[in-house]
Amino acid sequence: MVDFLMNIELHQNSTYQQQIREKLVELIEQDAFGDKALPSGRKMAQLLKVSRNTVVLVYESLVDEGFLIARKRSGFFVHPDLLMVQRLPNTVQQTTISDSKNRNQPNWSKRLQKQPSQLSTLNKDENWLKYPYPFIYGHIDVNEFPLYQWRECSRIAESKGKLHEWVEGYIDMDDPQLVSQIRQQILSKRGISAKTDEILITLGTQNSLFLLTSLLADQSVTFGVENPGYANLRHVISLCDSPVKALDVDDQGLQVGEQLSHCDYVCVTPSHQYPTTVTMTIERRKALLEQASKDDFIVIEDDYESEVNFIEKPLPALKSFDQDGRVIYTGSLSKSLSPGIRIGYMVADSSLITELRKLRTLHYRHPPSNNQRITALFISQGYYDSHVRRMRRTYEQKWLQMQQGIEQHLLNCEIYSTPGSFCFWIALPTSITSHKLREAAALQGILIESGDTLFMQQDAPKNYIRLGFSAINIDKISQGLAILGGLIAQLERKALNHKTADICCS
Structure with a gap:
């Protein structure tokens, strides 16, 4: 039982009570405790390095919700009604995915009349919050909500x-x-x-x-x-x-x-x-x-x-x-x-x-x-109007910061942006592809968006990027653009060296 509990890794993103409760409910659903008593409040508190009161409050809330029962001088147990449900016979044979490959499974690739997963879309990183410089569009700075x-x-x-x-x-x-x-x-x-x-x-x-x-x-x-x-x-x-x-x-x-x-x-x-x-x-x-x-x-x-x-x-x-x-x-x-x-x-x-x-x-x-x-x-x-007015001021400051940083650091680039917009549309030097820059930038903690998927034609230009600023902290804009500008210059020199080498070889 101690092994189960030691797997509860508490973090700062939610309260300790919430995290402990969530894990205990999961263990109860898995029948991890059976008909044995849960660890006492004191022991659980020692295992998780939290106060005994925190654990007791969780136990009591689970009693109120019908997950646990309290027996005098014996402790807390999983409610018998839950044990009965968990131990009903399973008439369906459990199979793993690997087992199913040997069965007569439907071929979904042949049955699908349309495959949306094959359509080209903007490359969005689901872990964008972990990047210090998210120059992406369509997200917000959560601190502004x-x-x-x-x-x-x-x-x-x-x-x-x-x-x-x-x-x-x-x-x-x-x-x-x-x-x-x-x-x-x-x-x-x-x-x-x-x-x-x-x-x-x-x-x-x-x-x-x-x-x-x-x-x-x-x-x-x-x-x-x-x-x-x-x-x-x-x-x-x-x-x-x-x-x-x-x-x-x-x-x-x-x-x-x-x-x-x-x-x-x-x-x-x-x-x-x-x-x-x-x-x-x-x-x-x-x-x-x-x-x-x-x-x-x-x-x-x-x-x-x-x-x-x-x-x-x-x-x-x-x-x-x-x-x-x-x-x-x-x-x-x-x-x-x-x-x-x-x-x-x-x-x-x-x-x-x-x-x-x-x-x-x-x-x-x-x-x-x-x-x-x-x-x-x-x-x-009136909260919406107030929020919009505040965000207009914030976005104006960000837009100006972006404009200054781009003009200073993104040399040899063609810039498109209208005051009042949430992004900058940028044509890189033709020797640089947006995908190469995107890959190099991600290694430096910078997220940008390649622009080629926004064109309809097959031979779409490969040197466009979009830089958004609604999600990035204003204090990070200048530094992020400086790093990005350095990467563009580096890729441009690399392309020039390759071109020079090709001329010499010919």
């Missing part, structure tokens, strides 16, 4: 008087308070006026795009997407077997004209083009809507990075100029609050929203009710 305010809203939502309002779910509807807050506090600031039945809550922009393509895409429908652009958008379209057309962008955003003429749907990121960060001009927005009406296509707007744009007066959403109902608008709280919250929203004609709602019901009914209600309270209490 408004924890106290979020807890307060959670406390209100979970109070006895409020619990009944959301705990049973909404069937296929959304939290009316959240829809109201998004209408009044978020959409209105983007110049958008929408009725309740024109709004759908989703799990984020990616989920919104998946629902849309599931309804609208097939082999006869062509989607136009920006190039370079959001790779996962191309993938969800291709999974529906729709043709995907690459659309060129310039320093004013998506180019209008002939390239859009044969599209049924045009997907665009006008606030900050993904990934070049260019903001589409008002003239270009109006021209796009005029052509949409003339050529009878629908525009899908991803209002990317709009909420925490630190420019004093960001341009209104493309949807705000829409007079004919030709723009489907998608937004998210991932960038402004947290990607873990998974709250997004769509605005479109009520007839389309009705079908999207029914489709969503087939997938997952609705986003988690507790997250919806807490988010609604977070907005209504």
Whole structure:
């Protein structure tokens, strides 16, 4: 028994009570104790080097939850009801994975009609928190999350008087308070006026795009997407077997004209083009809507990075100029609050929203009710606006620090970034590939993203990288860019030496 307990390695990421309880529940489920007494509180405390009171509190909580029973002068034991369940005969013969290879198992590689795992996506490192210089996009500095305010809203939502309002779910509807807050506090600031039945809550922009393509895409429908652009958008379209057309962008955003003429749907990121960060001009927005009406296509707007744009007066959403109902608008709280919250929203004609709602019901009914209600309270209490204002100041400082560091250290690189954006799109010297730089940088504790997967063409340029700054501590930016600049110079010299050697040999 002591051997089991010695495997409990306590750390600082959660309370000792929580960790001890978690391990004991695991051991109970594994029938590790049988009908024998658990170690006394004193002995357990000595083994784990914690206070006896900590152990006793854990034991008592497990008694309250029906995992243990306390016998006078004998100690704590696993509840007999659990022992009966654990010792029921197992009628299914247990096999290991290696054993199953000798059986008549299905060949899944032949059965799969689609293989999303084979699609090219941005190289994200799941252990990014361990890197001192995470120049990556789509994550936040966890220290910036408004924890106290979020807890307060959670406390209100979970109070006895409020619990009944959301705990049973909404069937296929959304939290009316959240829809109201998004209408009044978020959409209105983007110049958008929408009725309740024109709004759908989703799990984020990616989920919104998946629902849309599931309804609208097939082999006869062509989607136009920006190039370079959001790779996962191309993938969800291709999974529906729709043709995907690459659309060129310039320093004013998506180019209008002939390239859009044969599209049924045009997907665009006008606030900050993904990934070049260019903001589409008002003239270009109006021209796009005029052509949409003339050529009878629908525009899908991803209002990317709009909420925490630190420019004093960001341009209104493309949807705000829409007079004919030709723009489907998608937004998210991932960038402004947290990607873990998974709250997004769509605005479109009520007839389309009705079908999207029914489709969503087939997938997952609705986003988690507790997250919806807490988010609604977070907005209504003024915490969201306060957080956004604070983050605008933070991101502006980070952007300026990035700009200065890049200009100082990333020599011979071509820089693209619009003030108010969350990243820098950078063309390295053509002698350097982004993948080689990424590998070398990771060894120095620096995470960057290769840009080639964001291009549609097979012969995509290999020298683009994207540097994000939302996740990195501002004090680490300058040092990280200095190291990265040194690596670029080193790889450039190496490439030059190879070229010189090749010339000499020839």
